[in-house]
Structures are given as C-alpha cells and as structure tokens.
Amino acid sequence: GNSVTQMEGPVTLSEEAFLTINCTYTATGYPSLFWYVQYPGEGLQLLLKATKADDKGSNKGFEATYRKETTSFHLEKGSVQVSDSAVYFCALRNTGFQKLVFGTGTRLLVSP
Amino acid sequence: EAGVAQSPRYKIIEKRQSVAFWCNPISGHATLYWYQQILGQGPKLLIQFQNNGVVDDSQLPKDRFSAERLKGVDSTLKIQPAKLEDSAVYLCASSQTASHTERKLFFGSGTQLSVL
Numbered sequence: 150g151n152s153v154t155q156m157e158g159p160v161t162l163s164e165e166a167f168l169t170i171n172c173t174y175t176a177t178g179y180p181s182l183f184w185y186v187q188y189p190g191e192g193l194q195l196l197l198k199a200t201k202a203d204d205k206g207s208n209k210g211f212e213a214t215y216r217k218e219t220t221s222f223h224l225e226k227g228s229v230q231v232s233d234s235a236v237y238f239c240a241l242r243n244t245g246f247q248k249l250v251f252g253t254g255t256r257l258l259v260s261p
Numbered sequence: 262e263a264g265v266a267q268s269p270r271y272k273i274i275e276k277r278q279s280v281a282f283w284c285n286p287i288s289g290h291a292t293l294y295w296y297q298q299i300l301g302q303g304p305k306l307l308i309q310f311q312n313n314g315v316v317d318d319s320q321l322p323k324d325r326f327s328a329e330r331l332k333g334v335d336s337t338l339k340i341q342p343a344k345l346e347d348s349a350v351y352l353c354a355s356s357q358t359a360s361h362t363e364r365k366l367f368f369g370s371g372t373q374l375s376v377l
Contacts, residue, residue, distance in 0.1 A: 153303070190370070191370060192264070192265070192352065192368035192369050193352065193366075193368040194368070238304070240303075248306040248309060249294075249366065251303030251304050251305070253302050253303045254301075254303055
C-alpha cells in the first residue's frame with residue numbers, strides 16, 4: 150500500500166539556519182507528492198507539490214525535489230525564520246480519486 | 262474568499278455519548294473530505310464525498326461513525342457511541358473537481374474532540 154515516512158521531531162533551529170526535513174515514500178504507480186504546513190491554531194495548508202520525477206516544488210523559500218530513484222521528497226529551506234515554526238506534513242496521492250496519505254508530521258521550532 | 266468552516270471548535274464528552282461535527286466547504290467545491298488526526302499522527306481519511314455521493318469510506322468505523330452530505334453542500338460527521346480512542350482533531354477539507362495532480366485541498370481549522 151501507499152505510505153509516507155517522515156523524520157521525527159521536534160526540529161529545533163536558530164533563525165537563519167538551514168533546514169532539511171526528510172520524507173520517503175512507498176507507493177504503487179506514479180504518485181504526486183506534497184508538503185503541507187500547519188501553523189499553530191490554523192488548518193493545514195498546501196506548501197508545495199511535485200507531480201512527476203525530478204520535478205521541484207517551491208514556495209515561500211521552501212523547496213523539495215521528487216526523487217524517484219530514492220523515493221524521497223525532502224523539504225529544504227536555506228534560511229529559516231521564527232515565523233516558519235509549524236508542523237510540516239509530507240503526503241502523497243496516487244491517480245484518480247485516490248486518497249491523500251499523510252506522514253506523521255515534523256514539528257519545527259525556530260528561535261530568534 | 263471564505264474558507265472551510267467547521268464547528269464546534271472544541272468538544273468534550275464522556276465515553277458512550279454521542280457527538281456531531283459540522284462542516285461547510287468552500288462554495289462551489291464538489292469534493293468534501295473528513296480526516297481524523299490523532300495526536301502525534303498524520304491525518305487519516307475517514308470519508309470522501311463527491312457532491313452528495315460517497316467516493317471512499319474504507320477507513321470509516323461504520324459501527325459508530327456516520328457522515329452525510331445532503332444536497333451536496335455542507336456535511337455532518339457523527340460518532341455514536343464515542344470511545345476513548347476517538348479523541349482526536351477532526352478535519353474537514355474541500356476541493357474542486359479536477360485532475361488528481363491539480364486538485365488542491367483546503368482545510369478547515371478542525372474540531373478537537375476529547376472523550377473522557
């Protein structure tokens with residue numbers, strides 16, 4: 150079946166540090182891959198996505214590249230801000246009306 | 262543009278009681294989802310509606326959970342009777358009907374349920 154594995158948190162960084170949150174997946178077929186973010190007290194929001202191998206999704210300084218050979222979709226940001234503190238979820242969805250499958254989430258805490 | 266509305270925001274009940282959650286999706290969104298997010302886990306899909314028909318309810322515990330989407334707009338999720346393990350945040354999401362690669366989900370803020 151389809152599944153997503155994320156690195157456990159919390160990830161604690163100082164402002165302007167480099168961020169990597171690892172995500173690997175298992176899926177049949179050719180899934181689309183997503184990163185969602187959940188800020189404190191808010192609903193999940195789509196951060197970025199990639200729909201095929203070697204695609205790079207990017208938004209708000211965050212990037213992730215769809216690596217089919219390593220079945221990975223790691224999230225990166227060159228310089229984090231305090232406002233990036235949130236829980237980040239990696240997810241995948243296969244073709245048709247297949248459901249979105251989420252990882253367990255990684256909490257990021259950025260201190261000034 | 263108004264987002265996905267959910268109520269109530271919080272609910273505390275005792276086990277074996279009943280509870281209902283309400284969701285109003287973004288206007289014009291044909292697809293509506295209910296997710297269960299247990300603390301420390303990722304959201305898990307309970308049920309997906311396309312207009313007022315069920316597309317996927319494979320992970321809905323049908324002996325105690327039920328959901329409906331009358332008229333293909335807002336939706337209600339009910340738990341009867343509740344168990345301790347039902348304590349979670351219940352998320353509603355909606356999307357326009359489109360190809361799977363382009364369909365973007367919009368989530369509500371969720372209802373946090375505590376079963377004592």
